[in-house]
Amino acid sequence: MTPRAIVIGGGLAGLAAGVALADAGWRVTVLERGGALGGRARSFTDPASGDVVDNGQHVFLGAYTQTLRFLKRLGTDHLIRFQPQLTVAFAEAGRRPAVLRCPSWPAPWSLAAGLCGFGALSWGDKLAMLRVVRHLRTGTVPSSTGDSPCSADDHLDQMTVAQWLATLGQTPRSRQVFWDPLTIAALNDDPEHTSALGLATVLARMFGQGSSAARLGLATVGLSDLYTRPAARIIEQAGGTVRVNTAVAAADGDGARATGLRLAGGERLTADAYVIATPPHELARLLPSSLTSRDPTLAGLSRFTASPIVSINLWLDRLITDQTFVGLIGRRVQWVFNRSQVVTAGPSTHVALVISAAAAYVGQSNEPLVALAREDLEACLPAARGARWLKTQIVREHAATIRTPPGSQAWRPGPRTPWPNLSLAGDWTATGLPATIESAVASGAAAALQIACTSNPAALA
Ligand SMILES: Cc1cc2nc3c(=O)[nH]c(=O)nc-3n(C[C@H](O)[C@H](O)[C@H](O)COP(=O)(O)OP(=O)(O)OC[C@H]3O[C@@H](n4cnc5c(N)ncnc54)[C@H](O)[C@@H]3O)c2cc1C
Structure with missing residues (x-):
């Protein structure tokens, strides 16, 4: 019999999970509270x-x-x-426009060359920045101790971006022109408050791999045309259903497994497995406290x-x-x-x-x-x-x-929950990435894999 899964949330994470499950032979129902799919990445x-x-x-x-x-x-x-190579134009009141143009050279020479030709910075600023770039060759970035690599994730997660940049000797101008805009764009938070681990991860992924990784x-x-409609089509062609304007009110379980969902209108739905792909506060509302109290990460959802x-x-x-x-x-x-x-x-x-x-x-x-x-x-x-x-x-x-203040990596749960047939997804879960499109998609794939493997452990082999 075709196994059935319900995915709660029709954003990138939910749709990535839904498509992965449909491709693995599941009949998927996506339930989305809003009037359209797409969540935080949508168009009109x-x-x-x-x-x-x-x-x-x-x-x-x-x-x-x-x-x-x-x-x-x-x-x-x-x-x-995509750009052929990383190229970012900057404009500033009272100054000539400047362009950061990184040639298609292997990492980290691409960024090094781009910085050398970047007219918005002085040579003093650039030399300070090249000290960071030097470490990107290995895909790692230096921690505050100077040369231990960022396998010391915990260490980087204990300090803010601003503290980390200070220990790396970055100048105020390099912060104003490069580090702070990059942090704010990539992490959507203030460098004085957000964990250094997020920026270190972005740098390693953008500039520690081939130069094509850094292209924008x-x-x-529109975003909805890019993925929501095509994803819904794949799910429906595999026998599934996509329902919008359908809010889930609660997930039920019997102590060992998830047993069903209650919709806001009172309807009850059941399936073999469930993926919750909502933001953390909504997840906390959906799960019974008997479940969240059993799992230290789930118990901390209110901290987000x-x-x-x-x-x-x-x-x-x-x-x-x-x-x-x-x-x-x-x-x-x-x-x-x-x-x-x-x-x-x-x-x-x-x-x-x-x-x-x-x-x-x-x-x-x-x-x-x-x-x-x-x-x-x-x-x-x-x-x-x-x-x-x-x-x-x-x-x-x-x-x-x-927001990801210092210490917040430990708050992010992975796909697994105490109910083996219930998985979690969302850009905010523990993907090892900042909360981005890539994190959302990665989390959806991980949740689908978790469900597929739990229902058929042979799939793990
Ligand atoms: C303005 C803006 C700009 C951004 N820019 C970038 C960028 O440039 N690059 C980048 O990588 N990332 C960017 N992001 C981040 C990116 O959009 C998100 O990481 C991604 O969309 C999150 O997807 P998600 O599926 O995890 O969550 P969501 O999109 O939030 O999806 C969750 C879905 O669950 C639904 N839901 C919630 N509760 C229920 C319920 N009870 N029942 C049913 N459904 C429910 C919600 O309605 C929502 O559709 C940006 C985000 C925003 C808002």
Whole structure:
């Protein structure tokens, strides 16, 4: 008989788990609380312009191997446009624009060469940074003791990014131009508060492997077109079902196994196995305390807090940059993405501005956010001065990603739970990666494997 699985949550993690299980011969039901699939990585069509708007610009890395494998399975990997080599343009008020361009050389020479030619930094800044780069050849990064590699994950997880960079002798300017923007973009948190392990992991994955790992890629379609519809199709073609507007209220068990789910409307559903792919607070609400109290990691779910991202979409009467994206140094808006170059074909001049680690901004109304965006753009991009703003639209993601303060790695549970037929997934689980697309996809694959192996231990062989 075909085994049946229910996946709770139709974000990247849930859909990656659902597709993996469908491919392994399972009949999968995906239950999604929202009106559409996609969770924190979704898109919609702006009714006035007809343009596709993401809930926030998502950047893919060449190092996202699991994501690229997932998209290949969906037949959409060609819809990510990667740079031939890592190239990041920066603009700064009162200074000439600068471009970090890393040639396609083996790691770490690619980054070293890029830094040497990067006009936004002095030679003193660059020499300090090359001390970090030196260690990337082996895919490891130095800990604060100077030369022990980051196999000492625990050690790195006990300090903040700011503390780690201080021990590595990084200059204030290298922090302002490179380290802090990278930390905020990759970890969506303040370098003064977030664990150094996350940044060390990003550096090792981006710059400690081949130069193609560091390339950045953008989807040429809306995020929902990139993966939600193709994933749902695969699940349904394998006999499964995808239900939106379907909130799960609780998971039940008999002490040894999960036995069913109760939906918010009262309906009860059963299956052979279950994957919960929701954020941590929702997971804590779904599981009975008799289960969470048996597992030290599950008992700590309430410790997770989240960091917001604010995205300001603008439609302008002219192009304000010919770059695909630009980092603004020392401003509140950190990145400007030229959506017209990547997604929207035609005359539209749609740009998406990103404010990550946006705790100070997420509560603000549209008016001050638009004012600060205008100020930042006009200060850094001369072409923005005098541009007419035709329309703005702001997306506030209050819980964009989990925060990872020092010591938080130990809080992240793996896929396994005390109920062998219930697995966990989500970008926040223990994937060894920051809470990103890649972590979400990796967690979904791990949860599916866990379910498949538990129900058929021979599959492990
Ligand atoms: C604005 C923004 C920008 C980002 N930029 C990047 C980027 O550039 N690069 C990158 O790698 N990552 C980025 N991320 C992070 C990335 O989007 C997430 O890591 C990823 O989408 C998380 O997927 P997930 O499936 O783990 O969680 P989610 O997407 O949160 O999925 C969980 C799903 O569970 C559903 N759910 C919750 N409770 C229930 C319930 N009781 N019953 C049924 N369903 C339920 C939710 O509705 C949701 O759809 C960004 C995130 C945001 C918000």
